Amino acid sequence: MKIQESMPATKVERSAKFVKTGFQIGGNYIKHYSKKLFNPDLSRDELNENNASDIYNSLSELKGSALKIAQMLSMDRNMLPKAYVNKFSQSQYNAPPLSGPLITRTFVKSFGKSPEKLFDSFNPVSTNAASIGQVHQATLGDKKLAVKVQYPGVAASISSDLKMVKPFAFRLLGINEKELNVYIKEVEERLLEETDYKLEVRRSIEFSKACSKLKNTVFPTYYPELSSDKIITMDWMEGLHLKEFLATDPSQALRNKIGQALWDFYNFQQYELKAVHADPHPGNFLITPDEKLAIIDFGCIKEIPEDFYNPFFDLIWQDLMKDKQATIDAFRKLGLLQQNDNAKQIAFYYKSYKEMISLFALPYAGKAFDFSKPDFFENIYAWSDKITKLPEFKQPRGVKHFIYINRTNFGLYMILNDLQATVNTQSFRPVSKNNSIANTKRSHAL
Numbered sequence: 001m002k003i004q005e006s007m008p009a010t011k012v013e014r015s016a017k018f019v020k021t022g023f024q025i026g027g028n029y030i031k032h033y034s035k036k037l038f039n040p041d042l043s044r045d046e047l048n049e050n051n052a053s054d055i056y057n058s059l060s061e062l063k064g065s066a067l068k069i070a071q072m073l074s075m076d077r078n079m080l081p082k083a084y085v086n087k088f089s090q091s092q093y094n095a096p097p098l099s100g101p102l103i104t105r106t107f108v109k110s111f112g113k114s115p116e117k118l119f120d121s122f123n124p125v126s127t128n129a130a131s132i133g134q135v136h137q138a139t140l141g142d143k144k145l146a147v148k149v150q151y152p153g154v155a156a157s158i159s160s161d162l163k164m165v166k167p168f169a170f171r172l173l174g175i176n177e178k179e180l181n182v183y184i185k186e187v188e189e190r191l192l193e194e195t196d197y198k199l200e201v202r203r204s205i206e207f208s209k210a211c212s213k214l215k216n217t218v219f220p221t222y223y224p225e226l227s228s229d230k231i232i233t234m235d236w237m238e239g240l241h242l243k244e245f246l247a248t249d250p251s252q253a254l255r256n257k258i259g260q261a262l263w264d265f266y267n268f269q270q271y272e273l274k275a276v277h278a279d280p281h282p283g284n285f286l287i288t289p290d291e292k293l294a295i296i297d298f299g300c301i302k303e304i305p306e307d308f309y310n311p312f313f314d315l316i317w318q319d320l321m322k323d324k325q326a327t328i329d330a331f332r333k334l335g336l337l338q339q340n341d342n343a344k345q346i347a348f349y350y351k352s353y354k355e356m357i358s359l360f361a362l363p364y365a366g367k368a369f370d371f372s373k374p375d376f377f378e379n380i381y382a383w384s385d386k387i388t389k390l391p392e393f394k395q396p397r398g399v400k401h402f403i404y405i406n407r408t409n410f411g412l413y414m415i416l417n418d419l420q421a422t423v424n425t426q427s428f429r430p431v432s433k434n435n436s437i438a439n440t441k442r443s444h445a446l
Helices: 011-038 045-062 064-074 082-092 100-111 155-173 177-194 197-210 242-247 252-273 306-317 324-333 343-360 374-388 401-419
Strands: 133-140 143-150 231-235 275-277 285-287 293-295 301-303 368-370 422-424
Touching (some): 100 143, 100 231, 155 177, 177 197, 177 401, 197 231, 197 252, 252 293, 252 422, 275 401, 301 401, 306 324, 306 401, 343 374
Antiparallel strands (some): 133 143, 143 231, 275 301, 285 293
């Protein structure tokens, strides 16, 4: 993979890159419609391929929040054309890495010395590069370490980058500016947290300890004394990323075992900790040689406030939706129904969101769920396609917490679908003031 020797860091440099990409996309459209004059049946496949390639190449050079948006979009396979998903998914594992000299500068700023003087050995060539930083292998004494180094200028450029991403998002997602602003604001808050590596080390230690009793799940040890606001040092974890793991043709029993570990990891956090690892892309996990799930990144954490936790999980776990008025009340608390809605609007949104939550909650309906079932995902995609074409959904609905909670759970569903896993969905259940099943004994996870 080509090593990146420099990175646009200032607002002017990054703006120029976005403008250049905009011109490239404009040129792709001109070429497409010129060809279409002579071939009216020409599909958009080539246009999508060219646009996806140009946008990804630009974002991968910019890195930071711009590339993070591509990574997030690649997890929703129904949101974008296939060409974009295929291209953007590269950001989950390996974006173009920065060169060694740029990494050395970060160490000198953080510790006053080069990485070679901090560790016994340090590989200047990264093993993995993603949106916010890249990982290098190092040793110290008898310890084999993973050292994550943040790209220069990433934190300072988040707000301006997101403003510049907006025009691309308008075209790709087809949603109005008000709705996009709600989305962008929540994303900005989480991204600012992700670039605070001292916060990530604290959270990583806290969450690793809290989740330490989960079956078949392991975590690296973190080293605060070898970390800074731009560098994180942790144990090196041996293992395969999901794509590599699936290429080994694992048995169904092993697929189920890893799937169950993922399910328990996420639902324990949501229900018991009321805060969750909200970045479920495959690059954040490894399957170890002894067949366990290793969690190697806690950069994005979403705390779940009580005023969201109670109505949302009551809808999923209780028979609440059998009571129309109770359901409407919960929808109001979640911002799905608004105070100025008239009777016709209430009826429309009540029916639409009840259908959505019923689909979302289907895995919880029985003791176990087979995520290889294509009809489950086809029904979700069909519902999504249907509502995106309706004018009633051009305005934002729902509190901001839906953005990362939906992303977390649907991301989990997609990984379980990749695994073709069947899991026990009753291992953890919510602890809600209004929930009659609070404090139910866990079957196996703890």
